[in-house]
């Protein structure tokens with residue numbers, strides 16, 4: 001269900017973590033930019049760069065799966081809960097050349113307890129371009145402790161003392 005404090009449709013979601021491969025500011029990352037959509041949905045874009053290749057001039061499938069995963073993970077902002085990927089099933093429909101702007105959209109399809117079922121699509125060149133990738137996923141709700149208990153101490157300590165990161169964590173923890 002869409003949280004009453006969810007960002008308005010069209011609002012950029014920003015990075016949930018500056019060092020995230022998907023949405024952060026990593027030199028080799030995706031640099032994916034996501035926006036809130038209607039109901040519990042998001043849209044996102046990323047441009048396939050030469051560092052994302054698997055075959056000459058084509059995106060690596062794992063990179064495309066990462067883009068789908070990140071877009072699906074962005075649905076957290078709409079629900080104001082923290083969920084992590086439990087299962088991600090991907091269909092690769094068309095090869096994606098380097099230089100392509102991939103347009104993604106994702107939505108929650110059902111929620112059952114801690115389980116959030118969702119799906120995503122990535123299209124070439126435009127929001128209504130040819131479908132290149134699709135995913136069906138199951139995300140599982142966790143507490144912020146999931147990261148504190150499992151992450152490497154050096155990054156966890158840095159995140160806990162970063163006011164921007166603490167703000168993000170608080171936004172997700174307040175979930176009446």
Ligand SMILES: CCCCCCCCCC(=O)SCCNC(=O)CCNC(=O)[C@H](O)C(C)(C)COP(=O)(O)OP(=O)(O)OC[C@H]1O[C@@H](n2cnc3c(N)ncnc32)[C@H](O)[C@@H]1OP(=O)(O)O
Pocket residue numbers: 016069070073074076082083084085086087113114115138140142168169172
């Ligand atoms: C601040 C915002 C952060 C946003 C992050 C978004 C980033 C992009 C998304 C990611 O890439 S997250 C990183 C990749 N994912 C992980 O690292 C998760 C690793 N896995 C785990 O930590 C645990 O397996 C997990 C937390 C997912 C589940 O463990 P739990 O012990 O909490 O739950 P449990 O095993 O009891 O399962 C709860 C329910 O989910 C079901 N389930 C769990 N994993 C499943 C699976 N893989 N397939 C199907 N069902 C699954 C399980 O059967 C059960 O169903 P029932 O409630 O009906 O019994």
